[in-house]
Amino acid sequence: MKFVDEYRQSETIQKIATEIRKETTRPWTIMEVCGGQTHAIVKNRLDQLLPQVIELVHGPGCPVCVTPLETIDRAIAIAALPGVIFCSFGDMLRVPGSEYSLLDVKADGGDIRIIYSPLQAVKIAEDHPTKQVVFFAVGFETTAAANAMAATQAKQKSLKNFSLLVSQFLVTPAIASICAAKDTRVQGFLAAGHVCSITGYESYLPLAEKYQVPIVVTGFEPLDILEGLLMCLRQLEQGSYQVENQYLRAVERTGNRPAQVLLNNVFSVSAQCWRGLGEIPASGLALAEEFSDLDATKKFALPEIKPREQHQCISGAIMLGLKKPGDCPHFGTTCRPDHPLGAPMVSSEGACSAYHRYSQQVKTRESSMSSPNNQ
Amino acid sequence: MNLQCPLPTTNKDSIRLGHGSGGEMTQQLLKEFIQPLFKNTWIDQAHDSATLPWDSDRLVFTTDSFVITPLFFPGGDIGKLAVYGTVNDLAMGGAEAKFLSCSLILEEGLPFNTLKKVLQSMAGAAEETGVKLVTGDTKVVERGKGDGIYINTSGVGSLLSNHPIDPSYIRPGDRILLSGDIGRHGITVMASREGLEFETALTSDCAPLNAAISALLQGGIPLHCLRDLTRGGLATALVELAETSGQAFELDEAQIPVCESVYGACEMLGLDPLYVANEGRFVAFIPAEYADQASAILREERVGASCAIIGKVTGKPSAQVILKNSLGCDRLLQRLPGEQLPRIC
Numbered sequence: 001m002k003f004v005d006e007y008r009q010s011e012t013i014q015k016i017a018t019e020i021r022k023e024t025t026r027p028w029t030i031m032e033v034c035g036g037q038t039h040a041i042v043k044n045r046l047d048q049l050l051p052q053v054i055e056l057v058h059g060p061g062c063p064v065c066v067t068p069l070e071t072i073d074r075a076i077a078i079a080a081l082p083g084v085i086f087c088s089f090g091d092m093l094r095v096p097g098s099e100y101s102l103l104d105v106k107a108d109g110g111d112i113r114i115i116y117s118p119l120q121a122v123k124i125a126e127d128h129p130t131k132q133v134v135f136f137a138v139g140f141e142t143t144a145a146a147n148a149m150a151a152t153q154a155k156q157k158s159l160k161n162f163s164l165l166v167s168q169f170l171v172t173p174a175i176a177s178i179c180a181a182k183d184t185r186v187q188g189f190l191a192a193g194h195v196c197s198i199t200g201y202e203s204y205l206p207l208a209e210k211y212q213v214p215i216v217v218t219g220f221e222p223l224d225i226l227e228g229l230l231m232c233l234r235q236l237e238q239g240s241y242q243v244e245n246q247y248l249r250a251v252e253r254t255g256n257r258p259a260q261v262l263l264n265n266v267f268s269v270s271a272q273c274w275r276g277l278g279e280i281p282a283s284g285l286a287l288a289e290e291f292s293d294l295d296a297t298k299k300f301a302l303p304e305i306k307p308r309e310q311h312q313c314i315s316g317a318i319m320l321g322l323k324k325p326g327d328c329p330h331f332g333t334t335c336r337p338d339h340p341l342g343a344p345m346v347s348s349e350g351a352c353s354a355y356h357r358y359s360q361q362v363k364t365r366e367s368s369m370s371s372p373n374n375q
Numbered sequence: 376m377n378l379q380c381p382l383p384t385t386n387k388d389s390i391r392l393g394h395g396s397g398g399e400m401t402q403q404l405l406k407e408f409i410q411p412l413f414k415n416t417w418i419d420q421a422h423d424s425a426t427l428p429w430d431s432d433r434l435v436f437t438t439d440s441f442v443i444t445p446l447f448f449p450g451g452d453i454g455k456l457a458v459y460g461t462v463n464d465l466a467m468g469g470a471e472a473k474f475l476s477c478s479l480i481l482e483e484g485l486p487f488n489t490l491k492k493v494l495q496s497m498a499g500a501a502e503e504t505g506v507k508l509v510t511g512d513t514k515v516v517e518r519g520k521g522d523g524i525y526i527n528t529s530g531v532g533s534l535l536s537n538h539p540i541d542p543s544y545i546r547p548g549d550r551i552l553l554s555g556d557i558g559r560h561g562i563t564v565m566a567s568r569e570g571l572e573f574e575t576a577l578t579s580d581c582a583p584l585n586a587a588i589s590a591l592l593q594g595g596i597p598l599h600c601l602r603d604l605t606r607g608g609l610a611t612a613l614v615e616l617a618e619t620s621g622q623a624f625e626l627d628e629a630q631i632p633v634c635e636s637v638y639g640a641c642e643m644l645g646l647d648p649l650y651v652a653n654e655g656r657f658v659a660f661i662p663a664e665y666a667d668q669a670s671a672i673l674r675e676e677r678v679g680a681s682c683a684i685i686g687k688v689t690g691k692p693s694a695q696v697i698l699k700n701s702l703g704c705d706r707l708l709q710r711l712p713g714e715q716l717p718r719i720c
Contacts (some may be wrong), residue, residue: 048704
């Protein structure tokens, strides 16, 4: 398949892996920001090709994992209301709220529909004028652009029965927050290619400069990831800290202007709470004033949501690169995909789910790499 | 900064969709409820069908229920599935299906035309596979309490093979033969249900497997074990067999056939073809010296044109399935935990 197979060819990948081994002279800790990259690494077992001294840690780039508990509880409350059709991407359904997941609400009779594109939710609203259709608009800039399209279309069609429950995140402030943390172990970043295809990468330039950290915009195929790693390692070894673009086939420096205009029309930058990380200023996208009539939180009078915070899952530390899934005492024992204690074990983009699904050997290897210094 | 994540307590006191996925939750249901309560030697075999101590131990019995939306999809329908499914379960025990029952649960308001089309399809499938539909039952549920039509078929047949075909006969060194490319059925039904369009039209792999098994047995292939791949896909079936047999399997990812359309759809939706459902595919465990001969026989059959030797039984002590990728790296396969859900991005 074009644009896939050529980035999975064994010979080329082995060649890059050899380069990485040759050029690595000391230990480095590099974060791949996106959950999709984590899955590609673990699924293809790219870790087995790397020198032991390179440690990959996993970033907060899984929108399913970082959607706050309160928002999940709110989604569950809305989805359980009579007369509501609740539309969501599939992997949000399993995420545990304080007591239930959306899958539980569905099993108890809630009309919850898995959609593949935000525009499907608009179509469902058109087809069911007597129902209230709510779309769970979760995602980073990439998905937010499609969500903005759905909101725009609903406005154009003057749909009165369509609204969005928004939980959208901006990646740059999260990377900045990781860089600024005094206990951070991350020395270089592989930035999420698909986010940069919308935003470009100019916003990373001051970050790289301020925190003296290399940032390489990287794609999702095995070859992309190894190339991104090699570019990042060369900078680390040379002591430089530039923003580089490995994902040339999809990302331009200034990004996708029409998509940015669409985003700016529909959403405004807001403070955002990240599940496991807490609130990060200016790291979210909320509905802009002109679109506030599409805000599901205003449309439905819900009782006060009181999320039940309990603290056994270490997802925050995992997403900051301070710990890895295997460091969690619950990993693979009391926390498993069929009994998750936290969102990273649920979502198909979650680091714990990736580790659990693809490998027990990873756990063994990482345990052998862990030292008191990196706990 | 708060570095912790809330601990949920998910309500798990009732049946969920995942209990029907064929994966981990289905296994839980079987092991915690069904097998302990129905306990007997035959149900504990945990095979697709049970060989019963009757008629010189050659009587094989199985049952299966069919629920699917939509009822008709490219390459098949619920009627074909209901006949092929039970015929295939018997074939996986090395038996030839003889007689089937047909139990219908119909939803009030189902058009007669739809029912007729399904029954015609069942009749055609029965003729194709050489079985007789000899008994049945019909119940009607209120409108809104069913998906139009649910079908249960039970089947009896007689063993074709003189030696047992069962997970306990899987041996170190056996080769694993996959009958064809995987994932067509799951992706076709999903596309049909959700109105997804792909560049190339896909049809389900829904097909009867009895002729292919019969050809292998007639060709003198000593089949150690057979398993048809349904819900949970290739990976879940092999993990189950590894656990039941206590053997370790190693698969070569490059040898596992996946057609371009399924590959593309899975890439787009974030699904893994190894876990996507099939309805006309099986794996066979065969002594290494017979592997080429078995492939040649299977390739002559309609359902086996794209068959491939995808791996072997290693003889290692852990009952695991390891997938070796093209980079030479290992990946441990596990059961599908619940349902495969399309990802957000």
